[in-house]
Amino acid sequence: MAELLEVRDLKIGATAYPPGEPPQDITIVHGVSFTLQKGKVLGLIGESGAGKSTIGLAALAYGRGGVRITGGEVLLDGEDILALGGSGIRDIRGRRVCYVAQSAAAAFNPAHRLGDQVVEAAVRHGVMSRSEAWERAKYLFGVLGLPDPDSFGRRYPHQVSGGQLQRAMTAMALCPGPELIVFDEPTTALDVTTQIDVLAAIKRAIEETHTAALYITHDLAVVAQISDDIMVLRHGNMVEYGSVQQIIEEPKEDYTRDLVSVTQTLKDEAPDQSDSLLRIDSVDAAYSGDFKVLHDVSVHLPRGQTLAVVGESGSGKSTLARVITGLLPPSRGEVIFKGAALPPEFANRNKEQLRQVQMLYQMADTAMNPRQTVRDIVGRPLTFYFGLRGAEKTRRVAELLEQIEMGKGFIDRYPAELSGGQKQRVCIARALAAEPEVILCDEPTSALDPLVAKGILKLLLRLQAETQLSYLFITHDIATVRAIADSIAVMYQGRVVRFGPKSKVLSPPFDDYTDLLLKSVPEMRLGWLEEVLTTRRMGSAGH
Amino acid sequence: MVQESGPAGTGRAPQGSLAAGLSGPSPANDSGAPSGRGGGLAALRRRMPLATLLAQRLGLSLLLLWAVSVVVFLGIEALPGDFAQTYLGQSATPQAVANIRAELGLDQPALSRYLEWLGGVAQGDFGKSWASGNSVTEQIGLRLGNTLFLAFWAALVSVPLAVGLGMLAVHFRDRWPDRLINVVSLGAISLPEFFVGYILILFVAVQGGWVTFPSTVYAGMSFGQRLEAIILPCATLVLVVLAHMMRMTRAAIISVMSSPYIETAELKGLDTLRIIARHAAPNAVAPIITVVALNLAYLVVGVVVVEVVFVYPGMGQYMVDAVTVRDMPVVQACGLIFASVYILLNMTADILGILTNPRLRHPR
Numbered sequence: 002m003a004e005l006l007e008v009r010d011l012k013i014g015a016t017a018y019p020p021g022e023p024p025q026d027i028t029i030v031h032g033v034s035f036t037l038q039k040g041k042v043l044g045l046i047g048e049s050g051a052g053k054s055t056i057g058l059a060a061l062a063y064g065r066g067g068v069r070i071t072g073g074e075v076l077l078d079g080e081d082i083l084a085l086g087g088s089g090i091r092d093i094r095g096r097r098v099c100y101v102a103q104s105a106a107a108a109f110n111p112a113h114r115l116g117d118q119v120v121e122a123a124v125r126h127g128v129m130s131r132s133e134a135w136e137r138a139k140y141l142f143g144v145l146g147l148p149d150p151d152s153f154g155r156r157y158p159h160q161v162s163g164g165q166l167q168r169a170m171t172a173m174a175l176c177p178g179p180e181l182i183v184f185d186e187p188t189t190a191l192d193v194t195t196q197i198d199v200l201a202a203i204k205r206a207i208e209e210t211h212t213a214a215l216y217i218t219h220d221l222a223v224v225a226q227i228s229d230d231i232m233v234l235r236h237g238n239m240v241e242y243g244s245v246q247q248i249i250e251e252p253k254e255d256y257t258r259d260l261v262s263v264t265q266t267l268k269d270e271a272p273d274q275s276d277s278l279l280r281i282d283s284v285d286a287a288y289s290g291d292f293k294v295l296h297d298v299s300v301h302l303p304r305g306q307t308l309a310v311v312g313e314s315g316s317g318k319s320t321l322a323r324v325i326t327g328l329l330p331p332s333r334g335e336v337i338f339k340g341a342a343l344p345p346e347f348a349n350r351n352k353e354q355l356r357q358v359q360m361l362y363q364m365a366d367t368a369m370n371p372r373q374t375v376r377d378i379v380g381r382p383l384t385f386y387f388g389l390r391g392a393e394k395t396r397r398v399a400e401l402l403e404q405i406e407m408g409k410g411f412i413d414r415y416p417a418e419l420s421g422g423q424k425q426r427v428c429i430a431r432a433l434a435a436e437p438e439v440i441l442c443d444e445p446t447s448a449l450d451p452l453v454a455k456g457i458l459k460l461l462l463r464l465q466a467e468t469q470l471s472y473l474f475i476t477h478d479i480a481t482v483r484a485i486a487d488s489i490a491v492m493y494q495g496r497v498v499r500f501g502p503k504s505k506v507l508s509p510p511f512d513d514y515t516d517l518l519l520k521s522v523p524e525m526r527l528g529w530l531e532e533v534l535t536t537r538r539m540g541s542a543g544h
Numbered sequence: 545m546v547q548e549s550g551p552a553g554t555g556r557a558p559q560g561s562l563a564a565g566l567s568g569p570s571p572a573n574d575s576g577a578p579s580g581r582g583g584g585l586a587a588l589r590r591r592m593p594l595a596t597l598l599a600q601r602l603g604l605s606l607l608l609l610w611a612v613s614v615v616v617f618l619g620i621e622a623l624p625g626d627f628a629q630t631y632l633g634q635s636a637t638p639q640a641v642a643n644i645r646a647e648l649g650l651d652q653p654a655l656s657r658y659l660e661w662l663g664g665v666a667q668g669d670f671g672k673s674w675a676s677g678n679s680v681t682e683q684i685g686l687r688l689g690n691t692l693f694l695a696f697w698a699a700l701v702s703v704p705l706a707v708g709l710g711m712l713a714v715h716f717r718d719r720w721p722d723r724l725i726n727v728v729s730l731g732a733i734s735l736p737e738f739f740v741g742y743i744l745i746l747f748v749a750v751q752g753g754w755v756t757f758p759s760t761v762y763a764g765m766s767f768g769q770r771l772e773a774i775i776l777p778c779a780t781l782v783l784v785v786l787a788h789m790m791r792m793t794r795a796a797i798i799s800v801m802s803s804p805y806i807e808t809a810e811l812k813g814l815d816t817l818r819i820i821a822r823h824a825a826p827n828a829v830a831p832i833i834t835v836v837a838l839n840l841a842y843l844v845v846g847v848v849v850v851e852v853v854f855v856y857p858g859m860g861q862y863m864v865d866a867v868t869v870r871d872m873p874v875v876q877a878c879g880l881i882f883a884s885v886y887i888l889l890n891m892t893a894d895i896l897g898i899l900t901n902p903r904l905r906h907p908r
Contacts (some may be wrong), residue, residue: 094813107804112902122812157902408611544551 005078005180005213006037012072013055013064013237021153029055029068030237034156039180040211044224046243046260047234048450049421050223050417056234057183059083060215061098061137062090077181087419093123098176103186105166109158115169116154123177125340134176141172143196164195166243169201177212180232182207188223192313197521200226201534209289214423219450221260222523225249226530229473231450233257241514249525261525271487277301277337279325279439284334286317294320298497299446302439305460305469309503311518312492318475321492322441326358337401338439353534358434363444369416375413375427377404382434401430405460422453442474446481477521483507491515593907597898605891607766612883613665618657622790622874627870629673648674661876670877675869680877688881689759691851691858694774695843700782702843703836704787708833710793710821714801722794729787741780741853748776757857777854781847784841792835796828803827830897837893841886 012311013030025034030052037043059070062082074081084346085403093229094100098398099122102108109118110350120134129137135154142150145168158166167187170412185286187203192539206228207214218224224231226383231248233240233256241254252258279302286295294317302308310318323329327347335342338357342351362368368379379398383389389397401408404427416424432440442461446454462472462485482489484504489506493514499506511519605648629636649660664671670680708893709729713722732740749757759773800806801824809823848860855861859878866874898904 063811065807091813091815094811096813100808101812102804102808110805110806110809110823112900125812125814125818159903160906161839171638417670471555531698 004036004076005039006215006253007076008036008056008059008073008081009076010073011035011056011059011070011075013052013059013068013356014071014364015064015066015068024100027258027399028071030059033232033234033237034073035232035239035242037181037213040213042207042214042216042227042228044228044231045215045217045234046137046219046221046231047240048219048226048452051234052237053219053234054185057115057185057215057217060183061093061094061100069443080360081134087453091336092126095179096126096128096177097178097179098181098183099179101167101170101174101182101187103189105160105170106163106190107140108170109166111158113157113352114154115156115158115161119154119173120174121138122173126177129398133235136358137178138172141206142177145169145172146198146205146277147172162195164191164199169192171199171203173246175206175212178210179212181213181215181243183217186219189218189220193479194517194521196223196312197523197530200523201530203227204530220523221249221451221527222396223527225525225527226523231387233260246527249527271303272307272502276302278338278339279473282334282337283330284321284324284336286320286329286331288320293332294495296495298334298492298495300489300497300500302473303473304438304486305465306473307472307474307485309474309486309489310474310492311476311479311482311489313477313518314495316473316492316497318477318492319443320495320507322360322475323472324441325441326360335500352386353461356382356435357438359437359440360437361425361432361440361442361445362514363427363448365421365445365448366416368428371416374415377429378416379434382431386435398430399435401433404433405430420453421449425449425457426460429457429464432466437470439471439473442472444476447476450517454481458482458534461485479519549821551602551820582635583713594898597904598895601891601894601898605887607905609884610888611802612661612887613880614658616631616876616879616883617654617661617829620876621654623870627872630677630870634730644791652820661873662888665877665880667818671873673874674865674868675818675874683874684859684877687857687859688867689864690856691847691860693770693772694781694856694858695840695847697771698778698785698843700841702782702786702839703789706836707787707832709786709790710797713790713794714820715795715816725790729790732783734785736785737780737854738849740783741777742849744776744780745854760855760857762857774856777856779852780850780854781843784791785842789832789835789839793828793832796831799822800828829900833900834893841889844889876908 010032011030011034012028012032014026014028017025017027033052033056035043045056047053055065055068055419058065058068059075060077062070062075064070070083073083075083077093077097082090085093089281109115114188116289119138120131123129123134123137124131137152138243139150142153147153147165153161153169154166161169167190171182171184171187184203184361188199190300191199200223206212216224216227221231225248228245229245231245232242233248233254235256239247241252241257243253246385248257248260251260281300283299284295284298285293287293298321300308300310308524312323320329324331327350330345336347337343338354343354348354376398379401380389380394383394383397394419395412397411402409402411405428407423407430408425411419411423411427416427421428421541423477428445429440446457449457458481461472465472472485474481474485486503489500490497491506491514498512499515506515507519520536523529547867569839586610593893626641628650630640631644632640642651649657661671668681670684672678673680673683676683709725713725716722734809750756755775757776759775759777761770761773765773793861797820801820806819806823809819814823814873844859847858848864851855852864859881863875865880866878
């Protein structure tokens with residue numbers, strides 16, 4: 002009986018309200034079972050909608066929104082917490098089982114100091130006195146590598162960074178000394194260089210406090226670094242359940258194999274050409290006066306190739322795209338397209354110049370008018386640029402839908418009736434409708450699940466091979482860059498720190514930033530995190 | 545639902561404008577002043593965002609007050625009718641009218657009369673009533689006291705009641721107590737206040753005989769007598785302003801209750817009362833303050849009808865009387881004082897909203 006948590010045949014349902022139809026009861030989790038021993042970490046992995054967060058919250062007998070636990074048992078030390086009443090379950094939440102949310106920025110109350118929130122559960126449950134809890138909080142801030150642990154708790158949530166908030170949230174979960182912590186995608190919203198620090202801090206903290214954990218993520222490479230066991234979920238069903246070694250090294254199920262092999266090279270690099278389709282020439286750009294975002298940026302993109310622009314948030318990647326489209330006129334330098342400078346402001350460009358550069362956005366959701374059908378969305382550029390109407394337009398829309406592998410059956414759907422991947426495909430069709438030469442892709446896959454994202458990347462590459470399209474592909478994900486780029490520009494604080502063909506940029510000798518960036522990308526193998534941390538420590542010891 | 549979302553929107557407006565104020569130097573600053581002054585202001589704003597914001601609010605309020613004085617003066621200039629004509633009635637010979645106009649300074653150009661009036665107002669002197677020849681400032685002192693007395697008691701009853709009922713409605717959300725509170729308060733807000741007033745007079749004063757009517761107060765009344773006199777007008781005002789504040793409180797708390805940090809609090813195993821009081825209330829307070837301030841302003845400014853219905857000697861009745869005889873200095877003074885109360889209360893709400901925002905109290 003060493004099992005701390007035993008979940009037996011857990012069934013979870015909710016009520017869906019489809020537009021124009023009566024409410025329906027749907028099942029989110031179809032009978033999932035697992036066990037977790039004291040001090041061990043179980044990784045729950047799957048794409049969105051797999052039910053992993055829902056299962057995690059069920060460990061606190063909590064259903065988010067209208068979610069209900071409809072069957073099964075959740076045994077904590079042999080006691081079924083689903084059978085407990087209101088006060089019984091409140092006594093368990095925040096004392097024996099704690100929760101770390103994906104977005105710490107939203108999960109902290111903006112009105113109170115971090116320290117007060119961190120100690121609240123421990124104090125309210127009478128686990129320790131207020132001063133003891135503050136002492137423990139300071140200790141935990143130190144373990145988690147937060148700056149100035151003694152005074153960190155005096156700050157308000159808006160006064161610290163996202164990575165620090167995520168660590169503070171972990172401290173909040175650890176403070177009452179719980180037996181189990183549910184981590185719900187704690188590093189997903191962070192930059193890759195920040196993620197590694199938070200990941201290491203979490204790992205160290207749960208090892209030092211011997212706390213068991215459920216670790217929920219969609220990133221297999223991350224969970225491989227931190228878990229003892231892994232459960233792969235899909236559509237609310239268990240796909241595969243085993244030790245981390247077995248899942249990573251000998252996956253049994255096809256779906257798991259797909260997940261493991263999701264980041265492989267899809268394209269070999271094409272040779273650099275001297276005559277570029279698009280050339281950015283020593284561009285400076287600034288928002289509202291003095292705040293300079295781009296410093297002397299020069300890159301170029303040959304026809305039929307992909308230039309990946311990579312960097313963390315705030316590095317100026319998206320600003321570069323805004324400069325190229327003319328949404329933000331540069332304060333210095335120019336954008337040269339086919340040998341001629343484009344007018345800096347989009348309002349001064351002619352229809353032909355506008356047509357040749359199209360955009361693809363991260364949030365396909367917000368980039369489409371929810372009240373227009375696919376026919377209207379894709380048909381609009383056809384009318385605008387080519388004057389197509391009526392049957393001719395419909396024929397061309399159907400053709401484009403074939404091209405993005407969806408088919409004309411979707412022509413009268415609204416965006417709300419499409420999945421995330423389908424929405425992004427419709428956005429691609431809309432860009433293609435203008436028959437552009439360059440598509441600026443601003444993180445088009447980062448909001449998608451890995452396998453769906455891979456499908457989108459393959460589609461983009463196929464279109465490139467067929468039509469000689471060029472892509473400027475903005476991303477923070479090195480794996481994506483490896484998969485599709487011909488050339489790479491690494492951006493840091495508004496400057497291009499490294500630019501060249503993929504093979505050169507991704508091989509040593511590296512500059513400091515590229516080195517850090519590359520080493521921070523989780524690799525799909527055991528022991529990667531330890532290795533990186535060791536080399537880092539040696540590196541810092543050497544200085 | 546429209547009722548709820550409407551005020552919720554206005555409730556957040558001050559925060560929105562704050563954010564805009566905070567987001568770095570404004571374009572005007574950048575393009576206008578090349579270095580010194582613009583940079584200095586921006587630096588000041590960075591170092592002391594709270595003080596700068598408060599000073600800004602104060603300055604804006606004063607500017608607004610001045611604009612109101614212009615509008616009040618121009619509006620009264622544009623009114624048809626003439627004091628001298630009304631005053632003299634049948635015996636208004638052209639010569640007599642001209643004499644009175646000259647006596648009151650009405651033959652002077654509007655600009656100089658405005659400046660003279662403004663100068664007096666700045667020193668607290670609203671001039672003399674044309675009708676009675678008494679000092680307007682003295683008269684208003686008495687009347688304003690009565691109006692504030694009534695408004696104070698109405699506020700003392702209605703604000704805690706509204707916030708309490710709002711919290712209660714959230715606690716019993718979508719169950720019968722919530723529905724009952726909603727229906728009753730909506731009914732109260734939908735009836736015109738004079739109607740509510742007369743209904744109360746009919747049933748409570750005339751048929752019930754429990755309180756006296758009219759609610760006139762006069763010098764020499766004891767505090768208890770005064771309180772008794774204002775029971776009915778106070779009850780009418782409470783009924784009129786209660787619903788708005790109650791529904792706003794309910795909407796603000798419900799909106800906060802769906803935030804992720806409330807989920808965090810629930811997952812800490814805290815009880816409902818603590819979640820509402822400690823985690824929801826501090827974040828719901830800004831929109832609630834805004835709607836409370838609006839209603840307090842209404843208690844002072846919108847009291848005209850209620851005072852007339854209950855024959856209560858406050859500012860409202862004073863102003864209505866002055867309008868009937870075209871006694872312009874009194875009308876102007878009342879208009880300006882009503883506007884100041886309105887601006888003052890809104891400014892207070894704005895400042896409280898700023899002070900309850902941790903981002904402004906504790907800059908990075």
